[in-house]
Amino acid sequence: MIDREHILLPVSPAFIAFSLIAAFLLNLFPWGDWAWMPDFVAMTLVFWSIYQPRKVGIGIAFLMGLVMDVHSASLLGENALAYTLLSYFAITIHRRVLWFRPGVQALHVLPLLMLMQVVQVLVQLAVSGKLPGWMYFAQSIVSTALWPLVCWVLLAPQRRAVDRDETRPI
Secondary structure (H helix, E strand, O other), X not given: XXXXXXXXXXXXXXXXXXXXXXXHHHHHOOOOOOOOOOOHHXXXXXXXXXXXXXXXXXXXXXXXXXXXXXXXXXXOOHHHHHHHHHXXXXXXXXXXXXXXXXXXXXXXXXXXXXXXXXXXXXXXXXXXXXXXXXXXXHHHHHHHHHHHHHHHHHHHHHEOOOOOOOOOOO
């Protein structure tokens, strides 16, 4: 588990919804030609698929993919397919990934994010016949580098207080 000296409280479904909405809003920013900016929705979906696979699964990933398809005006279903596969494989490896600290978890998340981008490239290639440059895959590397920060931010509301209070039930 991520922090061995803290017991994590149960996650609030409202916080999960808030984090997905915040990730979507971060993706709405006009980053311009910065191809290396991470896909915040994908990172958040991977995180919740690993840490809460019963609450955030393939259905949520599909819906977020459709929302991102509408936002980016891409082929309807491109991001939905990529996010669905991303969530499926994250749920598949979630028990193994939880044993490691965030730095090592990032090494497990990198192939997932690369697979998502390969699926997106294959769909774009099938539709338009164009291949993006290698800089397109820098997004996965930047997302992997940010993984420990994402873990710290999204687990913050679940951490217990360090000073133990005997009157508190948990």
